[in-house]
Amino acid sequence: MAKKRVTLVTCAQYPNLSEDEAGLVDELNSRGVDARIAIWNDPEVDWEEAGVCVIRSVRDYAAHQEEFVQWAHQVPRLLNPADVVKWATDKHYLLQLEERGVPVIPTTWLQPEQKLNKHQVHTRFPASGEFVVKPAVSSGGREMGRYDANNGTARTAAITHAYSLLQEGRSVMVQRYLSQVDEHGEYSLVYMNGVLSHSVEKAAMLTNPNTTEVQADEEVTGNRQPKPEEWMFGEKVRSAIHSMIKDRLGHDQHLLFLRIDIVPDGKGSYYLMEVSPVDGSLYLRTREDGIATFADAICNRVFW
Template identity: 60%
Template sequence: MSKPIVTLATCAALPNLDEDDAGLPDALAERGIEPRVAVWNDPDVDWAEAGMVVLRSVHDYAKDREAFLRWVDSVPRVVNHADVVRWNTDKHYMVELAERGMPVIPTVWLEPERGLTKHQVHTRFPASGDFVVKPAVSSGGHGTGRYTANDARSRQQAVGHAMELLERGRSVMVQRYLESVDKRGETALIYMNGLVSHAVEKEAMLHGPYREQGEEPTEVAHAREATAAEWRLGEEARAAIHSYIKSRLGRDEQLTFSRIDVVEGENGQMHVMEVSLVDASLYLSTTPGALESFADAIAVRAFW
């Protein structure tokens, strides 16, 4: 009996996977799988022979989302499911979650087809406090900046950032920056095949305007025990996600991996910050046994 093939899809900048996933091929081989690693847009790869394709460090998908989605649609067997990937690669999915009762960060959406002027963009920013400007299609914090409403220069920078994105035909999100992120960070809840795996604390990444902090903020994460309230919100978010998937596909679809980022807002209320179902960093190196759990989750699917 031949071994099932699992190809871990990555990007050209990380041809040997992200450091956090580096041990995954060996772990899969130990489970009777033939592991492969391939760059998703490498024209020399025959994806018909790739077996089950697991999306990992495809961090450049936002540069050409449509090309990436065409590739995903062409892959015979990809996880997570192609329709889920299409939904999750545009942060308008947060609107869907909010409609399904999830407490998400209140967001002002700036759409390129509206033809907004600089003044109109300016009036859509918060009147006080810090806020964030970011594209609706992005990965790893790319294209995201933090600004201060009370500082004229900072607001001007924010207008310039938003206008640059809009002029490139990209939808823009404006969100109030939650001070708790500086004090406590975000909590990432990681699930594999629908089961709780582990949680990490992600330190604050945004410290200034997009151009001044560099194109990609540095992410630092540490293992921590999530609170009961955080896990409860995670379960509510997963229920909303699966409700959407069922409405979209006509059936439920188990997610091989998922990460739900939650954060504490005003008055202690928890909010869903982001849901990562495509190129999610799973912080496998932070928690003993996490790498093995992910390999097990992939193996279960590979042997179906």
């Protein structure tokens, strides 16, 4: 009897997956699976023969979103499903989750079709304090900048940043920078097949608001036990995502993997920052059995 085939999908930058996922192929093979790795836009790959496909280190999707979504819809057995990929690669999904009662960071949305000039972009920034500018389609904090509204040089850089993205036909998000990120960091809750696997604490990615350079610092992660209120908030977000996917996309299965990023709101609760059911790191190396746990989650779907 032929083994079940699993293809772990990556990009050319990470032909052997990311460092966080090293050993995943061996773990899958040890469970009786024929596991392999393929680059999503490699024309030599026959996706009809790829078996169950699991998206992992596809860090370049934001630069090729339309092509990536088209590819996803051509893969017969994709986890997470192609409709979820389309939904989750554009952060306008935050508006939909907000409609379902999920608290999200207050956001001003700038759209290319508004045809805003630089002055109009400027008027949509906060009058004081720090704020963040980022594209609605992005991966891993790329093309994101933190700016001080009271610093002329930084504000000019923010205008240039946002205007350049709009000129490229890309939607822009403007969010007030939360001091809680510096004080407490961000928390990532990682789910596998609908069950919380582990929680990670991350240091602030954007550390310098007074610069003309848009640069995200490397994340620092550490495994942690989530507080009960964090778990409850994560469950609220996960439930909202699951119900939305069921209602709008027709999928009733739990997602194979889902990362929910949250930050304290300074009022005793949390804001949702973003969700990652596509390429986001699952921080498997922050727990001793992380690779094995993910391999088990994949096999549960393969042999289901």
